[in-house]
Amino acid sequence: MTDTAAAATGPKQFRYVEEWVRHEVGQALGGPRGMLEGALPFVAFTVSWVIGQDLLRAIIAAVVAAVVLAVARLVQRQPIRYVLQAVVPTVIAVVVAARTGRAEDAFVPGILYNAALAALAIITIAVRRPLFGFIIGAALGDALSWAGDKGLVRMMTKLTAVMAASYTIRVVVQLPLYLADQVLLLGIAKVALGWPLLIAALAVIGLLLSRGRTPIEDSPLAQAALRKQEDNAH
Numbered sequence: 018m019t020d021t022a023a024a025a026t027g028p029k030q031f032r033y034v035e036e037w038v039r040h041e042v043g044q045a046l047g048g049p050r051g052m053l054e055g056a057l058p059f060v061a062f063t064v065s066w067v068i069g070q071d072l073l074r075a076i077i078a079a080v081v082a083a084v085v086l087a088v089a090r091l092v093q094r095q096p097i098r099y100v101l102q103a104v105v106p107t108v109i110a111v112v113v114a115a116r117t118g119r120a121e122d123a124f125v126p127g128i129l130y131n132a133a134l135a136a137l138a139i140i141t142i143a144v145r146r147p148l149f150g151f152i153i154g155a156a157l158g159d160a161l162s163w164a165g166d167k168g169l170v171r172m173m174t175k176l177t178a179v180m181a182a183s184y185t186i187r188v189v190v191q192l193p194l195y196l197a198d199q200v201l202l203l204g205i206a207k208v209a210l211g212w213p214l215l216i217a218a219l220a221v222i223g224l225l226l227s228r229g230r231t232p233i234e235d236s237p238l239a240q241a242a243l244r245k246q247e248d249n250a251h
Contacts, residue, residue: 056211058082058107059123063204066120075120076111083107121195124203128195131187138181145170147177175225183218186210 062079114123141148150163150173163169187210194202
């Protein structure tokens with residue numbers, strides 16, 4: 018990667034830290050396609066289950082959907098993380114359902130995952146080391162560069178709170194449906210509270226970030242990104 022190419026894809030193209038963080042969040046999630054890929058295998062699972070009431074067929078439908086999505090990414094030479102985002106959650110879900118023999122158990126890993134993220138986000142906010150900061154910082158190879166900047170800590174706290182709310186909503190809605198053995202409603206909730214809720218959360222994050230005007234050259238995050246780009250260039 019040349020210096021020119023690195024600069025073109027890095028924070029230098031943005032005037033403010035908030036603009037750059039918004040861009041990085043979208044990249045980390047894989048954009049609309051990445052969000053859609055996370056939901057489609059569960060759509061296939063739910064539809065197949067509702068039509069045939071056959072757990073094995075529902076599992077096969079979910080796995081096939083995930084594999085097709087993964088192959089499409091590989092053919093297009095997309096980063097492996099996008100492939101894993103499509104396959105890993107599906108594999109975990111179908112393994113759990115296959116072992117218990119209960120279709121509703123396919124949704125348990127997702128419920129537990131969101132509960133854990135909600136708890137983690139709240140704890141990190143309480144100790145003033147918000148989760149969002151670690152996520153962005155880790156992507157740059159400098160997980161703590163932002164922690165000494167009070168402005169960045171406040172920003173990351175707000176962003177973490179938005180994501181914590183979305184995780185909590187998923188658990189609050191899906192857990193009662195699981196306890197009531199409502200597979201169809203769980204599937205609907207999985208989709209409705211998946212990428213649509215994530216898009217809503219990102220819209221709120223975008224609104225929060227649009228109000229900030231932190232010069233990019235003054236940001237420890239941007240400095241970490243530039244150091245990483247220089248390392249990659251060499």
